[in-house]
Amino acid sequence: MSGLCWWLVLAASVLVALGLPVPLRAEDGDIALYREIAGRVERGDGYYAAAAELHRQENYPLRPFVTVRSPVLALGHALIGGAGMLLAAWLILGMALTAWFRTLRDRPPAERAAVLAVIAAGGAALISPEVLHVHELWAGLLITLALGLGWNRRLQLGAAVCAVLLRELAAPILILLLFPFERRQFVRVGIAIGIVAAFYAWHAANVASVVQPGDPSSQGWFGLMGPAGLATYLSAAAGRAIPVWAAFLPLAGWMMHGDRLVFPWCAGVAGAIAIIARPDNLFWLLMFCPLYPAGLVFLVSAAILAVRRLRPARWMSVRMGQPS
Incomplete structure (x- = not known):
């Protein structure tokens, strides 16, 4: 029976993971903008001049500075091209799977295989030249990758810093890496935060240098969608592969797993989306993908364990209730 349950949860989780990229289309305005900026940089234009010109052309805001993305990704495309970036994405996914294989070495083989399959399916579905x-x-x-590297805190911090340099929304991961508290780790994370802060101060100065008086500002955030809006968001992101009421089940699974980093990270991203995100901020969901759907595996694992513990107790109560 437990084997059948594992196959069912694996199929359901992979379906959810494969459905994640449905809303990401190459013709989406944001993707088209980022692709055009990267193309201009590849042709030799300066990043900030090209970004400012295209933002104005497409009526995208230039204020505050975070509305202009970090130049790291565009520079990467200019250096190694689309094929090189595609290979890099697959390499990161492969490293993440290797890291999680080691992290889950003490878990039951079926559970570990299911988690890795879900992460692999989600990553494979997300990685495409269009996005x-x-x-x-x-x-x-x-x-x-970083969350799977708990067995090497230096590598973990390095992966996390790379994520933050690409997208400032990832910055809270650095705070999570302070725990459990250790003096050396505290110093390392402090240095990392200093590097990231210096980088974004430089980024802000460069954006300010190309902003003109008439440039538009962001319409703001704080969409206040709430839990119901978040559940609808998650269901839509999975291509309706999961109903709205089941959207939080992977989060419950990660909570049961007890990982000191994954659950706080996923809960934090979910909370930020529920409170801050606007309806057009669907990309934010990618901040906890392809890891989030794997929580379903731990939820089923907990359910199977609960059934196994219940059966002996029930059998004993029946035996003790029989007449001698």
Whole structure:
């Protein structure tokens, strides 16, 4: 019976993972903008001049500075091209799977295989030439790698810093890496935060240098969608492969798993989307993909364990209730 349950949860989880990229289309305005900026940089234009010109042309805001993405991804495309970036994405996914294989070495083989299959399916579905210009995709892959590297905190911090340099929304992961508290780790994370802060101060100065008085500002955030809006968001992101009421089940699974980093990260991203995100901020979901759907595996694992513990107790109560 438990074997059948594992096959069912694996099929359901892979279906959810494969459905994640449904809303990401190459013709989406944001993706088209990032692709055009990267193309201009590849042709030799300066990043900030090209970004400012295209933002104005497409009526995208230039204020505050975070509305202009970090130049790291565009420079990467200019250096190694689309094929090189595609290979890099697959390499990061492969490293993430290797890291999680080691992290889950003490878990039951079936559970570990199911988690790795879900992460692999989600990553494979997300990685495509059309969406390689989405910064949240890269941040999500790097955070998946970082969260699997708990057995090497230096490598973990390095992967996390790379994610933050690509997308500033990933910055809270650095705070999570402070725990459990250790003096050396505290110093390392402090240095990393200093590097990231210096990088974004430089980025802000460069954006300010190309902003003109008439440039538009962001319409703001704080969409206040709430839990119901978040559940609808998650269901839509999975291509309706999961009903709205089941959207939080992977989060419950990660909570039962007890990982000190994954659950706080996923819960934090979910909370940020529920409170801050606007309806057009769907890309934010990529910040916890392809890891989030794997929580379903731990949820089923907990259910199977609960049934196994219940059966002996029930059998004993029946035996003790029989007349002698």
